[in-house]
Amino acid sequence: MQDKSRSGSIGLHNLSVDFTSRDATPIPVLRDISLDIPPRSVVGLVGESGSGKSTVALALMGLLAPNARVRGGQIQLRERKIACTDGAALAGLRGREFAMIFQDPAASLNPVFSIGAHLHEVLRRCDPQADRTERQARAVAALGTVGFDRPEARMRNHMHELSGGMRQRVVIAMALLARPSLLIAEAPTPAPDVTVEAQVMAQMCALRDEIGCSILLITHSLGLVARYCDQVAVIYAGEILERGAVAEVARQPAHPYTADLFTCDVEIDAPRTGPPLDQRFQVIPGDLPALRDLPKGCIYAPRCARAVAECAAAHPRLRPLADRPGQETRCILTP
Amino acid sequence: MHSDAMSTPAPAAIDVTAAAVSFGGFRALDGVGIAVPPGSCFGIVGESGSGKTTLLRAVLGLQRLSAGQVAILGAVQPEVRDFRRQATTIQPIFQDPAQSLSPRRRIGQSMDEVAGCLGEPRDEMRARLAEILQRLGLPPGVVDLYPHQISGGQARRAAIARALLFRPRILVADEPTAGLDVSVQGDLLNLLQEVRAATAVTLLVISHNLAVVRLIADQVAVMHRGRIVEQGDCGLVLQTPQADYTRQLLASWPRARSEGD
Numbered sequence: 001m002q003d004k005s006r007s008g009s010i011g012l013h014n015l016s017v018d019f020t021s022r023d024a025t026p027i028p029v030l031r032d033i034s035l036d037i038p039p040r041s042v043v044g045l046v047g048e049s050g051s052g053k054s055t056v057a058l059a060l061m062g063l064l065a066p067n068a069r070v071r072g073g074q075i076q077l078r079e080r081k082i083a084c085t086d087g088a089a090l091a092g093l094r095g096r097e098f099a100m101i102f103q104d105p106a107a108s109l110n111p112v113f114s115i116g117a118h119l120h121e122v123l124r125r126c127d128p129q130a131d132r133t134e135r136q137a138r139a140v141a142a143l144g145t146v147g148f149d150r151p152e153a154r155m156r157n158h159m160h161e162l163s164g165g166m167r168q169r170v171v172i173a174m175a176l177l178a179r180p181s182l183l184i185a186e187a188p189t190p191a192p193d194v195t196v197e198a199q200v201m202a203q204m205c206a207l208r209d210e211i212g213c214s215i216l217l218i219t220h221s222l223g224l225v226a227r228y229c230d231q232v233a234v235i236y237a238g239e240i241l242e243r244g245a246v247a248e249v250a251r252q253p254a255h256p257y258t259a260d261l262f263t264c265d266v267e268i269d270a271p272r273t274g275p276p277l278d279q280r281f282q283v284i285p286g287d288l289p290a291l292r293d294l295p296k297g298c299i300y301a302p303r304c305a306r307a308v309a310e311c312a313a314a315h316p317r318l319r320p321l322a323d324r325p326g327q328e329t330r331c332i333l334t335p
Numbered sequence: 336m337h338s339d340a341m342s343t344p345a346p347a348a349i350d351v352t353a354a355a356v357s358f359g360g361f362r363a364l365d366g367v368g369i370a371v372p373p374g375s376c377f378g379i380v381g382e383s384g385s386g387k388t389t390l391l392r393a394v395l396g397l398q399r400l401s402a403g404q405v406a407i408l409g410a411v412q413p414e415v416r417d418f419r420r421q422a423t424t425i426q427p428i429f430q431d432p433a434q435s436l437s438p439r440r441r442i443g444q445s446m447d448e449v450a451g452c453l454g455e456p457r458d459e460m461r462a463r464l465a466e467i468l469q470r471l472g473l474p475p476g477v478v479d480l481y482p483h484q485i486s487g488g489q490a491r492r493a494a495i496a497r498a499l500l501f502r503p504r505i506l507v508a509d510e511p512t513a514g515l516d517v518s519v520q521g522d523l524l525n526l527l528q529e530v531r532a533a534t535a536v537t538l539l540v541i542s543h544n545l546a547v548v549r550l551i552a553d554q555v556a557v558m559h560r561g562r563i564v565e566q567g568d569c570g571l572v573l574q575t576p577q578a579d580y581t582r583q584l585l586a587s588w589p590r591a592r593s594e595g596d
Contacts, residue, residue, distance in 0.1 A: 048516035163384075193382030193543055194587040220516060223589030250591065264517040266546040268588040272570065276376055277532055279550040281521030287486075 008078050010037040010182050010214060015073030015084055017052075017059055026069065027291045029055055030238045033073070034318075035216070036231075037182065040208060042215040044229035044246065046222060046261075050288050052238040053218045057184045060216075061100050062090025077181065095125055099180035101204075103188040105167035108174075109159040115170050116155030119143070122177045142173040145210070146203055165196040172203050179211045187219035201228050222265050226250055234258050237288050237299050240318060244327030254321055254329035256307075257300045260284050298330065306333055346409030348373040348505050348537035349394055354403035356389050356561075363389040365561040367403070371554075373504070376531065376538040378552030378569060380545055380584070385558040387541045391509055394539065395427055408504060422452055426498035428508040433490030435497070436482040442493050443478030449500045460500065467496045470533075471526060488519060492526070499530060505537045506530075512544055524551065545588060549573050557581045 015033040018026035030052050037043045047053040058064050060075065073084030077097060082089045102108050109118060119139035123130055130138070136155075143151035146169040159167060168188075175183055185204055188197075205228065208215055217229055225232050225246060233243040234257065242255035253259040264282045272279065286303035289295055295302060297312035304311065316330045323335075349371040356364040364386050371377040379387050392398035394405055396416035405412045407424060429435055436445055443461075450460035465475055471492045482490050498506060511527065512520040524547060531538055542548050548555060549569060556566035557578060565578040576582045 048518060194545070194589070195382055195583060197589070198587040221589065222517070222591035226591045227589040261517060262591055264521055265591045266517075266521075266544075266550065267590060268546045268549070268585065269590075270546065270550065272550055276551050276553050276569070277528065280528060281524045281547075281550075283521040283525070284518035 009039065009076075011035070011074075011076035012037075012056075012060065012084075013074045013076065015056065015059055016071040017055055017064065017073075018069045018071055019065075020067045020069065021292075025292065028238060028294070029068075029291060030059070032318075033235070033238075033240055035233055035240075035243075037214045037216055038231070039214055040212055041230040042205070042208065042217055042228055044217045044219060044225035044232040045235055046219055046225050046232055047235035048220055048288075050237070051235045053220075053235050054186060055238075056235070057100060057186060057216070057218050059084055060090075060182075060184060061094055061098055062087055063094075063100075095122070095178055095180075097181045098184060099175045099178045099182075100184040101168075101171050101175060101186065103186040105164065105171045106159060108171050109167060111159050113158070114155065115143070115157050115159075115162075118170065118174060119155070119177060122174050126178050138177060139173075142176045143170075145176060145206075146170075146173045165199060168196075168200045169203060172200070172207055176207050176211065180213055182216060183207065183213050184216045184218065187217060187221060187224055197224070204228075222250075222261060234261070237294070238291060239299055239330070241300060241331070242327075242329045243318075244324070248324060248327050252324070254324070254327055254334045255300075255331045256304045256333070260305075298332070308333070345373055347371055347406070348375075348408060349377075349539060350406040350409075351390070351394065352403055352406075354390070354393055354405065355401050356386075356393065356398060357401055362561045364393065364400075367558075367561070367563055369556055369563070369566065371505075371537060371539055373408075373537050374535045375553040376540060376551055378548035378555040379539070379541045379558060380543060380548055380555060381558035382543065382584075384560075386561040387558055388509060389561075390558070391427075391507055391539070391541050394507060395425065396421060419452055422503075423501050424503060425505040425507060426501050426503040428495060428498055428506060428511060430510045430513055432494035432511075433482060433487060435494045436490060438482055441479055441481055442485070445493075446478065446497055446500060449497060453501065464496070464500060467499050470529070471496050488522070491523065495526065495530075499534075502534075503536060505539065507539045507541075509541050510543070511540065512542065512547060520547075527551075545573070545584060557584070 012035040015030055017030040019029050021027055033056055045053050045056060059070060070085045075082040075084060116139060119142060120135050123135040123138060140151045140155060143154050148154045204215060219225060229246050232246045232249050233240050236257055242249065242258045249258060253262060264284060284303055289299050289302060295312060297314055298316050301307040301311040310332060316332050318328050318330050321327045321329060347370040351367060351369050354364050354367045367390055381387050389398055393400055396412060399414060446464055447457060450457045468475060473489060473492050477485060477493060511523055515523065530536060552569040554567060555569040555572050556563045559580045564580050565572055576585060
């Protein structure tokens with residue numbers, strides 16, 4: 001087995017993607033997305049539905065829909081530089097350097113093949129030298145690692161015989177065998193039961209410890225980010241509005257959107273003031289901006305309670321904060 | 336459980352006793368009992384496969400019980416229900432409420448069905464509808480549109496408007512916030528809260544969102560593997576959980592802000 005040196009961050013630089021609509025106008029769904037994923041770290045890409053977070057994942061995997069056009073972007077992987085427009089190069093990374101766990105594990109499993117067949121296929125692709133006996137042994141071991149009681153028997157099972165959580169573990173076992181440098185994990189939405197979610201996340205972190213990969217967690221849950229991620233990037237309508245270390249961002253959000261997201265999140269120990277009937281919840285008024293007709297200035301300004309006239313004047317850049325190294329924001333109001 | 340010493344004990348809005356449902360050898364409900372006081376909010380929490388939705392279906396008369404009974408407002412429900420009559424008492428809000436609107440009908444046409452069901456003149460119903468739409472923040476013109484012409488959020492509201500048009504005594508909501516972003520889930524919850532405040536409707540809400548149920552419910556039942564492992568006053572149960580499973584649920588809850596804050 002070739003050993004991938006696990007040194008150096010995996011970088012994504014200035015990824016921009018357009019979708020072509022039915023009337024042939026390009027819609028800029030991702031604009032200038034940059035991520036830095038340090039080795040062995042878990043980076044959260046958090047955003048609401050329609051923010052483009054899954055498009056980032058699919059662009060990295062080279063699995064964008066046919067109507068998507070990558071306008072630019074570069075992946076930095078150790079000493080290699082790969083253009084995001086280079087479909088063939090991305091296909092070479094897929095399943096070897098980058099592996100993805102989709103939000104619906106059923107979508108990654110073929111209902112007519114056994115679990116064992118899936119695991120064998122991963123090994124045939126990633127390690128063509130291994131013979132059948134060796135593949136079988138490693139596949140069984142992988143199922144054992146992700147917590148199956150009788151892994152030999154499970155090899156013969158099919159997808160429909162497994163629960164959602166077990167399917168998720170099979171997909172994790174597949175990733176384990178592929179030994180990628182980067183695991184892109186889409187958190188399931190709507191969220192499953194918290195107990196299952198906690199198990200799946202624990203398995204992923206164990207996988208990271210075992211093979212030394214980094215994880216990019218695509219989620220809309222701030223709770224998951226806070227619990228499992230080291231770094232976070234907040235994406236809104238195709239743009240990263242803030243990024244930094246999770247502890248810092250949670251303690252002192254540098255963008256009003258991040259702050260608003262935290263305010264809307266209902267905590268398990270939120271104080272209950274008055275009777276249940278009097279409880280009211282925080283909302284962010286307004287909707288996502290139309291991507292065809294983006295505001296000229298800050299894209300969050302139309303919904304932002306703190307916005308001033310200046311916010312609408314010019315499109316702000318993602319800039320580092322002077323007093324908090326490693327944290328970046330697009331908000332011009334943050335000192 | 337606290338003992339009531341009220342002078343006139345009103346019948347429970349929903350009273351389920353020793354309900355059991357089996358699918359093959361699988362016991363989806365196993366001796367489940369809940370009593371929902373009228374005008375209150377009752378939450379049912381638990382993971383998927385715990386029997387939450389089966390219980391809700393049984394309450395609505397969509398699931399036959401193999402044992403036990405369901406009483407709505409004091410009336411024990413027959414095995415085969417008269418859904419037309421039931422519609423005025425109890426209304427469901429499904430997980431994806433927009434799906435309860437027919438894609439082939441304008442919103443207004445879906446609403447007219449309510450008038451037929453209630454035997455109410457259409458004009459009177461439309462007048463009430465106008466008020467409800469306004470309360471839910473929907474433009475009056477929405478009645479002339481098809482479901483695909485309005486946003487997902489508006490469709491949710493339209494489906495809730497239709498449920499309210501029946502002037503039901505009981506609303507049953509299945510995972511009302513599932514799949515909603517944090518910035519909009521509050522909007523739907525506030526809406527339900529305002530409806531409750533204005534109409535004193537009883538709300539049975541099923542959710543895996545413990546954080547939300549904790550705030551809006553008066554009482555809560557925790558389900559696990561077809562059984563209720565714990566129930567009672569919401570604050571009490573979630574503050575000092577007695578069952579291991581409830582503790583596990585609370586411990587697994589991911590928190591956005593770190594514990595030490």
